[in-house]
Amino acid sequence: MPDTATPDQFTFRSRKDGGGTPLLNQWGANSDYGTLRSVLLGPVENYRWLKTSSLSKKTLRRGGEFDPAVARAQHAEMVSAYESAGVEVHSHAPDPHLPYQVFARDSSVMTPFGAIITHMAQYWRRGENIRAIETYQRLGIPVYDVVTAGTFEGGDFNVIEPGCVLIGWEGPEGRSMEEGARQVAGWMQAEGWEVMLADIDPYYVHIDLMVVMLAPKLAAVCTDCTDPAIVDWLRAKRIEIVDVPFRETMALGCNVVALGDDRVLLPAGSRTLGQKLRALGFTVFDPELDMITQGGGGVHCMCQSLVRDPV
Numbered sequence: 001m002p003d004t005a006t007p008d009q010f011t012f013r014s015r016k017d018g019g020g021t022p023l024l025n026q027w028g029a030n031s032d033y034g035t036l037r038s039v040l041l042g043p044v045e046n047y048r049w050l051k052t053s054s055l056s057k058k059t060l061r062r063g064g065e066f067d068p069a070v071a072r073a074q075h076a077e078m079v080s081a082y083e084s085a086g087v088e089v090h091s092h093a094p095d096p097h098l099p100y101q102v103f104a105r106d107s108s109v110m111t112p113f114g115a116i117i118t119h120m121a122q123y124w125r126r127g128e129n130i131r132a133i134e135t136y137q138r139l140g141i142p143v144y145d146v147v148t149a150g151t152f153e154g155g156d157f158n159v160i161e162p163g164c165v166l167i168g169w170e171g172p173e174g175r176s177m178e179e180g181a182r183q184v185a186g187w188m189q190a191e192g193w194e195v196m197l198a199d200i201d202p203y204y205v206h207i208d209l210m211v212v213m214l215a216p217k218l219a220a221v222c223t224d225c226t227d228p229a230i231v232d233w234l235r236a237k238r239i240e241i242v243d244v245p246f247r248e249t250m251a252l253g254c255n256v257v258a259l260g261d262d263r264v265l266l267p268a269g270s271r272t273l274g275q276k277l278r279a280l281g282f283t284v285f286d287p288e289l290d291m292i293t294q295g296g297g298g299v300h301c302m303c304q305s306l307v308r309d310p311v
Helices: 053-063 069-085 128-139 178-190 229-237 246-250 271-279
Strands: 035-043 088-091 109-113 114-117 141-148 157-161 163-170 193-200 211-215 216-223 240-243 264-265 284-285 303-308
Touching: 035 069, 035 271, 053 141, 069 088, 109 128, 109 303, 114 128, 157 211, 163 178, 178 193, 193 229, 211 264, 216 229, 229 240, 246 271, 271 284
Parallel strands: 035 088, 114 141, 163 193, 216 240, 264 284
Antiparallel strands: 035 303, 109 114, 157 163, 211 216
């Protein structure tokens, strides 16, 4: 940030109608792969498995036993991985009534203009939005706007490259409704961004289960379950695809975090992607996170970028 830049201050709605919203000075991200400087995580203290997705339902159906001590230890290992990569870690204040608050991706979306507060689908997660607003107020980060047209969650906001976003929706049976997705898409288009809207099957929960950026022009994609139209769109942008097997994808093995500078954070269970990235020269941080991921979310679901170097 230039020394002459005005410090950002919390406001509840910084978005300008019709576009032209000023860029943030201290905070923000215009990509999902610029060097990550500051990240927002959710607290693990109150986490427990609930029937929130196909994965967590299967975990519970098959008699999985949740161990909160293991979940806390694995979360601490993930925090340590961020810190060893030089990332400043912030967290929402824990709320005992919000068991899925650990998945900080969903209650907000960071943009270069401020944070979008989303609209959660499941009643036991709706309070997460309030805690997210409090966090941004505490940190002095402006709220760009609040989704009001329908449900929309942060896992369906997928920045592909600066000025270009892939937005997913699953309809009323899923987590993000078309109405909410189109409201967010309209905001981004008004700011001059290219938007691709993609309807996905509710089975896959969010678009970031199957498509995540790793570096400029490099994406992790499960081609077995991603709409061919999305794959073709990525390839038309000359984005190279690192394919992730379906089985590992459904265990959140494609739901990873680019740290920038050819470094990636992924769960230990993402063996195929980890091997492929090491072969490409990436540094891979791979903590064991299965006690958390069996509840339906991966490392990408657990974080929200607060500051990435602009690219």
